[in-house]
Amino acid sequence: MTTLNINGKPHKVDLPADTPLLWALRDPLGLTGTKFGCGMAQCGACTVHLDGKPTFACVVPISAAVGKKIVTIEGVGHDETGKKVQEAWVTLGVPQCGYCQPGQIMAATALLKQNPKPSDADIDKAMSGNICRCGTYCRIRAAIKHVAGTTEVQP
């Protein structure tokens, strides 16, 4: 039995220690907002925060998440920045199919918490681990700038 601290609450899961955090969140705990996209840290659909750091849950074994604060898309709205990011996503109509957006929001929130006024280059760096097949990148960039209060395009 492994105890994980998820969105401020302890949760017990009965899974082998090498099970990726993604599947612990999704299957026994029903936290399906964290998505599967590739299973090899290539697409970012599974992005969660581990002690505030954006992390690909599909490659982190639950043993490595023990004792860390895990925040998922279901909990990120309790954070002031997270809530602003979610609101900006709705205001700017960012989502199309929406499947990658939990991961995008987790990545964008982590960026903005660490760097409240990111440049375009900062956004590229922080967000390029997250694939959106529908192609919402321009609106993601705009939504991040909307939260940051920096609307002009920077080189």
Next chain:
Amino acid sequence: MKKPLDRPELTADDDSLFIANISRRTFLKDMALTGFVLAAGFPALAWSDETAAPAQPEKYGADAMPHGWIDDPLVFVAIANDGTVTIICHRSEMGQGIRTSLPMVVADELEADWQRVRVEQAPGDEVRYGNQDTDGSRSMRHFFMPMRRVGAAARAMLEAAAAAQWRVPVQEVRAEQHHVIHSATGRKLGYGQLAKAAAKLPVPARETLRLKQPAEFRYISKGQTGLYDGQDIVTGRAQYGFDTHLKDMLYAVVARPPVFGGKLMSYNAKDALKIPGVVKVIELPSSPPPADFNPLGGIAVIARNTWAAIQGRKALKIDWSKGPHGIYDSVVYKAELEAAARKPGKVVRNDGDADAALKSAAKRVEAEYYAPHLAHAPMEPPATTARIVKGKCEIWACTQAPQLCRERVAKWLKLPEDNVTVHVTLLGGGFGRKSMPDYVIEAALISQAMNGKPVKLVWTREDDLHHAYFHTVSVERLEAGLDDQGKPVAWLHRTVAPSISSTFAPDTKHQMPVELGMGVINVPFAIPNLRVENPEAEAHTRIGWFRSVSNIPHAFAIQSFVAELAAAAGHDHRDFLLDLIGPARRIDPRTLGDTWNQGESPEAYPVDTGRLRRVIETVANEAGWGRTLPKGNGLGLASHYSFVTYVAVVAEVAVNDDGELSIPRIDVAVDCGPQVNPERIRSQIEGACIMGVSLATLGEISFKEGAVMQDNFHDYQLTRMDSAPREIRIHLLPTAEFDTPLGGVGEPGVPPIAPALCNAIFAATGQRIRQLPIRDQLRKA
């Protein structure tokens, strides 16, 4: 927090809901439970019977689709006592915003307050709802008018109920934002108060309905309606096919033959069964050709969680045969396509005498273009949950074709169709992949093998890339003759590509009219001598529909070639393209050899070169065609008519000294007729730009010894934030009125992107790209 998703029971147990919508049977049961309302009489299919119109020689649009359209308000609208309006969306949501846009159309005509509207997703049942195949950029094009009539009819019933209650002529009352008002006396009743009485009234005849004038629209054409699922998406509550959770559910993955047509020779599951959590390993039958929508067969590993199933599959020892397609090799195949394109083939359009005109031309230009296979790679790979209880199968699937799923699952399980229910979840992208129900059938078969237990089958990314229904691979060879003024006088196009029809009839070696009508025979160019040929190509894998389909290779080749001709003639590309299209005229597509015309009426939807010219002129103006650019930058133009929508693109690229490509800006002009939800049209075109950039710069699925060489996103790369166009500007051409027929939106933005980029690269560097993807072709050694 673990909430089983079990919608029929949820709906029936919840007093605040009044419409089950799951099926006709539960619908009636639920109405009995909750004492309702505007769906009371429920004369079910009266209108659809009428729509089977007599003695119509040709059917077009929604009339020509399986099960056509339905506009019965009792099917699509329910109003609860508290005034909540529930609107059924019968088309699948995969990112195009249809769960917002279609209900919004109903709500507008109904004069419903959008804040009090709930959207329910219809299960697969085309007899009840009309066609549900969410593909071909058809949802709004085919259902705008039926949904307007649904809203207008429901509004008329509410008005009639209020007038009856007040004993005043119905002409004296009007519906406005969830109320019916009698202005003369200032009386006002809410929809919730009127619903029960309204439900007892007859549905008004279609021809008596008063549709709104466009000036009266509240939501339609405004682009101010937020995404219905937006809040659920950003908080992680939105439910996709991958997210279904049923009580005591098991999880499954399947090992499938790596080569299409290969068979299972032997396997050993001993190690797989040792993985903690693995419950069972079973063999799934393969199907003989044709591929059709059938599952591929293989070995299913069933476990207590997804990870255990994946680990179990890894531990299987399997010996597969390769079968007749074990020879499939993309390098060899490309050479075969090229050889075929260099010899005459089946003539599919022939105007004038192209051979003679080529011979006598002042200048001849020829070029060959190659576009590889692609996989759709929706971010959510295919997934389906199935269970079978007392001979009734219930499916939860991210599917673009729920009726097809229903029919095929019934066939495979040998159940009557009425005993199969297909619930449609949100789709994490579709792009054509989820029109194919192979994975849905797999889930049903696995549940059946597990005595009907609920089983969620998921595909990993590797499964998705290895076993897609691939976008075709093609060589397009073009030859043209220019006169001494640089004017094209001859055009010979040979298009060679395995056809989608090979998936259903394996011996097919020619493209079908649907594919040829995607921009290859129906080029609206004013060239007197024009021939299109279609040499043979044999398929070695499952070929399917990929967003915008054969328009991709056709537009890439034709729009690149036109730029090459303009350069050869020494003319400006925009001017040359406009001259080639010629003056504004409405061309009957049949005169271009296109009998298909996107399934639409040739009278209502001619090829309108005036509209095509206008998008080109608009995008050129907006993008500043001819403006001075820094060294290494270039502008490229392309246009394409597909899904009865006119699109033109100007891409600006920058290529640095190392040959690295970036895309500062893309401008797109779109004429899709009336714009029902311009905000979502913009988002679809923005997305089409990214998909076009992705397939132009990176996308390639290749085969070796019959198997796909790409496994995941490290070797099937997609465009990311850092390589996406920095800016996308969409220019929607205004339409004054709503009587022009609607065009498609989801797909037509994709085809012109690749040629616009390649033309821009030529302008920037002088290097001509004739083979996709561009990948590292620009790199300096």
